[in-house]
Amino acid sequence: MNTLQRRNAIKDELQNQKLISAKKLALKYGVSRQTIVGDIALLRAQGQPIISTVSGYKYQEAGTAYHGVVVCQHTIEQTREELEAIISLGGEVVDVLIDHSVYGQIVGTLGLANQADINDFMSRVKNVNHNLLASLTNGIHLHNISCSDEKVFNSIQQRLDDLHFLYHD
Structure with a gap:
């Protein structure tokens, strides 16, 4: 899996899950936690509404009024x-x-x-x-x-x- 494929997979995973930690993503994709942090930063820079919480990453929920x-x-x-x-x-x-x-x-x-x-x-x-x-x-x-x-x-x-x-x- 190349870098672009990994970032797309991370994006898809975050869209389908409530919350996931950088550590779990790193283990799943066989990269360092720091690589995941960088991937998330680049996805945010591309306009993805990803937020970090004390328990991991998630998509910003649009339904809150x-x-x-x-x-x-x-x-x-x-x-x-x-x-x-x-x-x-x-x-x-x-x-x-x-x-x-x-x-x-x-x-x-x-x-x-x-x-x-x-x-x-x-x-x-x-x-x-x-x-x-x-x-x-x-x-x-x-x-x-x-x-x-x-x-x-x-x-x-x-x-x-x-x-x-x-x-x-």
Whole structure:
């Protein structure tokens, strides 16, 4: 299989699966993980709507009708509760963003859409002993949230406010 055939196969695979990791793709096609990362970058440059999440690559879903942003502040220990509140009301946590005093905006793609995604994310944070981006900004961070409509987004905002997770200046 040549490079072009591999990229086309990866594209087809991503269109037909919900999520797949670079490691699995590398094993399947007999190349390094870094080669897959490069393939994905080139597919994106060609206009393919591929996003990366904490669990792997997937196609950006076109069916989501509404996107909104929330500004939150809470302790690191409250992260799971925040994410579960969003997911339980029908939202997907697309990413997390902070405004860093030195580096400017720093964005981490999350793609958390269900409880398994949250469990995997929280396990990685705990087991690999990583710090969350919000730890750099006294817990203040933004989330892009994807959901079916504005009503669902408003419900998510209200729930986060009830939990005292929304940032109020």
